Amino acid sequence: MRLPMTGIKSTSVILGDVDAMRKEPFAAFCGRDAWGCHLELYPRPDGSLYICGCGGSDEVDNDRMREGGDCYDPDSIAADPARVAAARQSLADMSSIGRLDVPAVEQACMRPSTPDGLPVMGRVPGAPNAFVTAGHNCWGILWAPISGKAMSELILTGESSLNLSRFEPGRFGTLAVGEKRPREEMTSPSGSSAENPKRRE
Known part of the structure; x- marks a missing residue:
């Protein structure tokens, strides 16, 4: 089975x-601004x-991540200088912190994402003893405990105490790798319409 998984390359700074x-650590979650950012700020114990x-995340298809592609080498996954500059401007608009020197770290990560933005969790169709859990986008660490619980139950007992129907690996049918499911077909795990989380840049 081929999962239609793509990467989303996103810039971040420290x-x-x-x-x-x-003195006063705080986290902040901002709406989209004139610089094309929607900053999320996370203070760390060391003061960083x-x-x-x-903003400006790059959707990377499988060909670009294969050997010979521009995103095959992990060292090539670098921050976009334009987005670093935009983030600094955005932060400077809201706080004097943003007017500090150049960030200590400029980096980028590759987030795994499915066409509907929801993770893939469950049995692999046609392979009774194969299971998969992947595509959690930027929420992998947050989802890890409950994903581990759900999948361990499924593997050990044949069923999970959680409803995994929204995350079934076979839900994409014959959707080709890199193809997107129409927006109107996308729903949240609760069944209500929702904006595709993969669009969070």
Whole structure:
């Protein structure tokens, strides 16, 4: 079975020792602004500040991640300088922290995403003893405990205490790798219409 999984390359930055974060650490989640950012700010115990939501994420298809593609080598997954600059401008508009020196770290990550933005969890169709859990996008760490519980139950007992029907690996049918399911067909795990989470740049 081929899962229609793509990568989303997103820029993030880390500001070094920020005194204000030591005195009054806070997290912030911002709406989209004039710089094309929707910053998320996460203070860390060492006084540094992790910033993502820089906007302008790059959707990377499988060919680009295979050998010979521009995203095959992990060292090539680098921050977009334009998005770093935009993030600094965005932060400067809301806080004097944004007017600090160049970030200590400029980086990018590759987030695994499915066409409908929901993870894939369950039995692999046609392979009774094969299971898969993948495609959690930027929420992999957050979803890890409940995903592990659900999948371990499914593997050990044949069923999960959680309803995994929205995450069935076979839900894409014959959808080709890289093809997107029409927006009107996308639903949240609760069954209500929802914006595709993969669009969170």
